[in-house]
Structure formats: C-alpha cells, structure tokens
Amino acid sequence: MGLSFLTLAYTLREQVDQYMLATAGLSLSRTKVLQALASCGALHQAQLAASLGQAPRSVTQIVEGLERLGMVARTGDPEDRRRKTVSITHAGRTVLRAAEEAGIHALRQRFGRLEPQQLATLDTLLAHLDIALTGGKAG
Known part of the structure; x- marks a missing residue:
C-alpha cells in the first residue's frame, strides 16, 4: 500500500509539474521558491x-535560473558579501499567479473525476496521515 501511495504521489506531482511548465512556463520547484518569497518577503x-x-x-x-528570467532579484549583504538576499520581482509575481492557476487547474482535472464523498474521505485520510507523519494536529 505504501509503495502504491508513493508511486501515485510521484505520478501526480510529475503531471502537475509538466502541466504548469507547459501552460505557465514555471516548474513546481521554481513555483515553490516564488511562493516562499511572495509570502515571506x-x-x-x-x-x-x-x-x-x-x-x-x-x-x-x-x-540563479529565476534571476536569469527576471523573476527574482539578488542583492548583496553590505555586512557579508557572501550572503545574498533574494526578492521576487513584479514579473515573478505575474508568472507565479499563472503557475498557481495552472496547478489548481491540473489538480481539479485529476481530482474532479472523484465523487464529492470520495474527495471528503481522501481529505480526511490525508489529514490523518499528516498527523501520523508530522505529529501535528489536523486542521
């Protein structure tokens, strides 16, 4: 069962990543970096x-790849030249919105095939799995 879950999760991630890349031009890993910068500054x-x-x-x-595309800017730290501060640019925010929309669309396509009760059950099971793995509380 565990291996099936991991295989399915990997396949889903790959499909969403490919869809985001094809539609918005941004991979899931780059999207995560931009999301962190957009939310944390x-x-x-x-x-x-x-x-x-x-x-x-x-x-x-x-x-480095995002900087080449103009989606982030890196500036040096005046106190430590080895440290770089990264911030998201206006272009990065624009592409991030498109990538997030593409990701949502891709997930809706895949999960939209499930009945509402199946989705509710899946959500509950994933919440329980999250608690088991992280020791956190269901939210």
Missing part, C-alpha cells in the same frame, strides 16, 4: 533554503 538564500526544507545548493541553482 525578501530572504537570505540560506533562510529560503531552510524555509523550503531543501539543500542550499539546490535552492541556489533555482534562484
């Missing part, structure tokens, strides 16, 4: 990596 790259639970080098590569 400008962050040092190390803070950004920590907030995403990713390795700093992975986030640096994503940020």
Whole structure:
C-alpha cells in the first residue's frame, strides 16, 4: 500500500509539474521558491533554503535560473558579501499567479473525476496521515 501511495504521489506531482511548465512556463520547484518569497518577503538564500526544507545548493541553482528570467532579484549583504538576499520581482509575481492557476487547474482535472464523498474521505485520510507523519494536529 505504501509503495502504491508513493508511486501515485510521484505520478501526480510529475503531471502537475509538466502541466504548469507547459501552460505557465514555471516548474513546481521554481513555483515553490516564488511562493516562499511572495509570502515571506525578501530572504537570505540560506533562510529560503531552510524555509523550503531543501539543500542550499539546490535552492541556489533555482534562484540563479529565476534571476536569469527576471523573476527574482539578488542583492548583496553590505555586512557579508557572501550572503545574498533574494526578492521576487513584479514579473515573478505575474508568472507565479499563472503557475498557481495552472496547478489548481491540473489538480481539479485529476481530482474532479472523484465523487464529492470520495474527495471528503481522501481529505480526511490525508489529514490523518499528516498527523501520523508530522505529529501535528489536523486542521
């Protein structure tokens, strides 16, 4: 059962990622970086990596790509030239909105095939799984 869940989750993530990339031109991993910056404001790259639970080098590569596309801006820290502060640009916010809409559309297409009761059951089961995995409380 666990392997089936992981396989399904991977397939769903790949399908949503491909749809977002094809429709909005932004991958899911880049979308997550832009979402973090949009909600938290400008962050040092190390803070950004920590907030995403990713390795700093992975986030640096994503940020470099987003910077080349004009979606984020990096500025140096006057006290430590090695530290960079990353902020989302107007272009980044525009593309982020399109990517989020594409992601929602892709998920609605896939989950829209389920009956309302099935969706409610799935939501409950996922909440219980979240509690089991994180020790958090259902929300």
